[in-house]
Amino acid sequence: MTDVRRSGAESRERILAVAREHFARQGYDRTTIRAIAAEAQIDPSMVMRYFGTKEDLFTLAASIDLALPDLTSAPTGEVGRTMVRHFMKMWDSDGTLMALLRRAATDPGAAEQMRTIFATQVAVAVAPVCPDPSQAPRRAALAGAQLIGIALGRYVLDLPPIVEMDAEEIVDWVAPTVERYLTGPLPKPADD
Template identity: 80%
Template sequence: MPDTRRSGAETRERILAVAREHFARQGYDRTTIRAIAAEAQIDPSMVMRYFGNKEELFKVAASIDLALPDLTTAAPGEAGRVMAAHFVRTWDAEGTLMALLRRAASDPQAAEQMRGIFASQVAAAVAPLCHDPTEAPRRAALVATQLLGVALGRYVLRLPPIVEMTPDEIVTWVAPTIDRYLTADPAHLPQK
């Protein structure tokens, strides 16, 4: 007799894999439960059984582990480069993250999910670099503005100059700003 828990888990993962691909390729609005079910070779009711509705499926599919690098191992002055390079690779490889970014621009729930991903994961990566741990959320938010801005310009708005840049060029331009956000001593920043 087959292990139904195992086959159920496999079905759920197959649905998620197909959903991630559809959301990344077509965006949220053009992706349908029927298309996901057809590619996963299951009945659409199975998608609903596992995820309830398209919104919940998207929420689970877009739960992304950014797999951020340990910035404490970066050479002095290189943390920004390490972070920027990681994100450029992630944006280029992770279509679901792009689908979430596109949707977050106009959907409050998707925006909240994107904020949660960046607030928790980026802040956790930034915190060990902070002399004052209370600075981590602010520094992480500043880093996120740079990284999300690059992604928006390159992949959503498709601004020609940034689209034409190589990943290494983007890292070279953005890394110093990110490094400043990560490591600048607030006492040495311009005051009002």
């Protein structure tokens, strides 16, 4: 290992960048502190000093800004399409988000982190386009469940029909449902 002199802040950022790559590429279980330290050119004990445990490092590395688009600027009837297209690009380009999704399926802490990301970021982005902003958390949760389900089927379970579809085809199929979740009227209760 080459001893590269960096400030504490530079070392910390380098470790986080390398950790994001490793977690995204290999998942949580196959990523090791030693491998991260070797690539970051730092002693493994320093990784632990800066971040504590592997779990703590993962939590920080998987802190994600979804960079959601301003849905109020989407043309009428295009909110769902805008949201689905954004998520398809994120799923395709951000391995960290995929690593968090994979881990969230089996780890309660990662699941809570995923819930928090969706509850805080998606609900806030959705509220201005909801007919009743008080319904934003429900509408965001339904849209989020749809989008997470697509990601799970396409990138984790490798369901052949979904894997074979191009991103724009998925947008065409899923956008109307997400549009209804976000901007449509509330369903009428079923008569008993």
